[in-house]
Structures are given as structure tokens and as C-alpha cells.
Amino acid sequence: MSRRRKIYEGKAKDLYEGPEPGTLVQHFKDDATAGNAEKHAILDGKGVINNRISEHIFSHLNAIGVGTHFIKRLNMREQLIREVEIIPVEVVVRNIAAGTLAKRLGLDEGTPLPRSIVEFYYKNDALGDPMVSDEHITAFGWANPQEIDEMMALAIRVNDFLSGLFLGAGIKLVDFKIECGRLYENDMMRIILADEISPDSCRLWDMKSDEKLDKDRFRRDLGGVIDAYQEVARRLGVLQENDPVPTGGPRLVKG
Ligand code: TMP
Secondary structure: OOOOOEEEEEEEEEEOOOOOOOOOEEEEOOOEEEEEOOOOEOOOOOHHHHHHHHHHHHHHHHHOOOOOOOEEEEEEEEEEEEEOOOEEEEEEEEOOOHHHHHHHHHOOOOEEEEEEEEEEEEOOOHHHOOOOOOOHHEEEOOOHHHHHHHHHHHHHHHHHHHHHHHHOOOOOEEEEEEEEEEEEOOOEEEEEEOOOOOOOEEEEEEOOOOOEEEHHHHHHOOOOOHHHHHHHHHHHOOOOOOOOOOOOOOOOOOO
């Protein structure tokens, strides 16, 4: 039996050909990068934890009628997904000032925003994912105005769902990034959620202490990255209280 064909190599995930047309296998790696890949490390078990957290979130979103690319988890590091045409725009939703917003506008990190703010960034590593407006997106043909409206609506629905989910786990959802893709079915096209949602793509702070439970621990050299990701997984009920850090390669799981 030969290994499936790799069709895309990303910083934290690879994509392989799926078992049927229109499907792909998304493989979560332990690689962590920051500062446009200038900083790189292997964090044992990160891929396994993110696969589980993203499965948890995407399957709940599917269940409440938010379209996502997620079909099912295949093993410790892989999930079966629908193939979509990725829109080259990252959508960031912010509830509390942090990161580049705090820096750009001179706000103290932790300042609650008057309302949730949606921003767009052009997906381009060589340029460091610059922030763009609707005008850039439509002028350069990355998405049309109706698609921008659909991405905004999707982002807001995901924000509402995620804010509640994390609130129930004693976690503040500060901000997060999503990616969207076009799914072609018969003669129809719709925009669905793609990529992943995990502590790699969200800022998550403990409700009481504001302790960071996300990738900022890696970006800012705070240590304890895997412990924090595991804590998120445990609070979401994805990992059991005494589970060891799940390292290693793909293994078959039941279900
Ligand atoms: P920022 O404050 O660095 O602009 O990031 C905002 C949020 O979006 C934060 O949770 C990290 C996430 N994000 C990514 O995961 N990948 C990206 O390429 C960008 C621009 C943001």
C-alpha cells in the first residue's frame, strides 16, 4: 500500500489526497512557527491536541448548521475534510484588544472592545499577511462583495458560538482567525469554514487570572505551551483529567 499523495505542505498542517473525489486528509503536525516562520520549534503533542480541539469545535458548528469542511477525525493526527477552494483572506474577529490591534491603535491589552470587530488579512507569507480592506479584496478579485458579506456573517456566527463554548470552560475568547473556502455542489457554490480552530489560531485567556492559554505562550517565550493547550482541551472535555501528553504518529481510533 503506498502513502497518500501530499498535495500541500503548510507550517502546522499538511494536506493529502482523500479517499474519494472532493475529500482531503488534513494532518496536524507538531511544528510551531511565529513571526512569519522566523521562529520555529517542534512542540511534542501539539498536533494531536489541536486535531482534537478543532474536531470538537467543527463538529459542534456542523451540528448547529454552520457549514464547515470537517467530515470526521480519522486518527490521532488526521481528519477527513471536504476539498474547498480557499479564499486567500484570513478573517480575524476581536472581542478584546490584544496583539496587533493593541499595538496599532495604542490600546492596553485586555481592553474590552465596544463591539466585536472583524478584520481581513491577505494570506501571503512573503508579505507577512498584511491587513486589507473590502476595497482591496474586491479590486484584486480575491472575493466578491456577496462573498465578503458571507464571510462576515460566518465569522460572527462562529464568534457567538465560540464565545459561549469557551465561557462555559472558564475561558475568555479574546480574538481568533478563520479561513473560508468555496464548496461547489452540483451547480451551487457556498462558503464554508475551512482550516482549523485551535489555540494556534485563537487568543484564549483564563477567565479569572487572564493567564494566556494559547500560542502567545510560544510567540512571547512564556513557556508551558503544551500544558496550556492541554488545559484548554481538558476544560472542553476533549482530554481526560489525567491523560498524558499525546505524542507520536497517526494511530487508528475507534468511532
Ligand atoms: P494579531 O493580533 O497578531 O493580528 O492576531 C489576531 C488573532 O488572529 C490571534 O488570535 C492570532 C490569529 N492569527 C492567526 O492565527 N494567524 C494569522 O496569520 C493572523 C494574522 C492572525
